[in-house]
Amino acid sequence: MVRDISGGSCLLTASTKDINELGTDDPRNVLFSAGVAASEKARNMGIMVCLNDGIHSAREVTKTCTSNVETFESSGYSPLGIVDEDT
Numbered sequence: 001m002v003r004d005i006s007g008g009s010c011l012l013t014a015s016t017k018d019i020n021e022l023g024t025d026d027p028r029n030v031l032f033s034a035g036v037a038a039s040e041k042a043r044n045m046g047i048m049v050c051l052n053d054g055i056h057s058a059r060e061v062t063k064t065c066t067s068n069v070e071t072f073e074s075s076g077y078s079p080l081g082i083v084d085e086d087t
Contacts, residue, residue, distance in 0.1 A: 010047045011037045012058065016069045025052060025069055032083040041081070048080060055081040
């Protein structure tokens with residue numbers, strides 16, 4: 001079931017490496033996504049994807065390579081934001 005989220009936000013995250021692989025990005029993506037979701041700046045932004053320190057519009061984000069962690073891009077657009085681990 002799809003619900004109307006107008007006036008709200010939805011944040012999706014994932015991992016490009018298996019949780020058992022050396023250098024997995026899974027815990028980092030979950031932690032950073034939680035920080036973005038809790039941020040006032042993320043309110044009313046619609047559906048976003050938070051992966052590899054980038055915050056993208058779900059409508060614009062694409063995966064450009066199956067094996068590279070730095071694979072998600074907002075084709076033709078800049079990311080909505082960058083996650084800063086110091087804040």
